[in-house]
Amino acid sequence: MKSNYLFKICNKSIRNFSSVSKATKPITPNFTTKVQVAEHKLKDFGSWINESLIPESIKELEERIELNEEEEYIEEKDLTKRKNNRRDLTKLGAPNFWDFVEKKNVSLTRKPVEIFQMNIGLYCNQSCNHCHVESSPKRKEEMSLDVINRCLELIEQGKDTITTIDITGGAPELMTHFRYLVESVRKMSDKFEIIDRCNLTVISEPGQDDLVDFLKKHKVTVVASLPCYSRKNVNLQRGKGVFEKSIYGLLKLNAAGFGIEGSDQKLHLVYNPIGPFLPPEQKALQEQYKIQLKEDFEVQFNNLFTITNMPIKRFADFIHRRGDLVPYMELLVNNFNPAAVDGLMCRNTLSIKWDGTLYDCDFNQQLDLGFYNNPNKSIFNIKSIKEITDIPINTEAHCFGCTAGAGSSCQGATI
């Protein structure tokens, strides 16, 4: 039933799309975020702020499993057939993304690598219910020194095109070789932008007291998740106590110069919707964030990146349980915007898994969707990153998450 329903809507959207694409303005989704004004101000933080979030994250993960489905106990191992089926978006009747793009005469091939994105492990002190990598304190996978050293060789060889080393996880700062990686890249060149995708709460984890100083010393750009300026919304999506710890982390970063106007230390925030809807307009939301965070907490930052939730992994399960997976796919397909294709991050990003396998992007990595016609490419069987220029991008139905409305990437909206 659901499958037919979506198929009809998708066909309808394709017909509708041709008329919309002639319009001068891109498709604007009629979905706004119901963000609430922060309800309380934090004047000071008790000593609890430096206690680990890990016990609470494990408790919440286990409560969610108990309430929702036993299957999540095996999320780190092989998934059950039922779960795989449920997550298969093509089975819902979603159209073929590649065909959809080709019909609009837009290119889906890779350009030279500019962003070298390393997912260095899946361990995290949080266990957010939208997490597309299904991280939690229970995950153990992390990048070995061999993999990191081979990545460093590839970066050195690819210096002419690579501009950015984007380090993600999990909570990358909690991985054994995070600091070695940052130090080595910075030693190689002052020109690289090194990005630490930080969940903010890691700053107050025991043993991380010097993290902010370390990031400052190595001129790292911090890109931090904060899906709302409201305590209620953040804690709902990311776990109890996360909002307070996030504000604490932001204040510590600000105190070191990150995000302060005129400072070289960049601090960007990431917004993603708390439910199955598209992000609001990036610039307008950024203004709202700036006003609220300054007014309520004296917090400053540089830019806000709006990111669309991908219908995969934990977020797909989360909305499936609420009966929203099919309507969400409809929303993504119906808001397909060809203008968002050129800025897709898979066109200039190389995504490296903790074990060295290569992917077009972090989402494909989490789905284990390797390169088109060559799924086993790894840092150990390529001579240089130039080998992976001009090849087609491997896409599936989840890719509609990157082309809906204003587009979505790790750097925010794509148009």
Ligand code: SF4
């Ligand atoms: S979304 Fe980020 S902070 Fe939350 S569990 Fe996943 S990796 Fe950790």
Ligand code: SF4
């Ligand atoms: S999910 Fe990945 S491969 Fe698909 S469009 Fe987005 S960035 Fe590209």
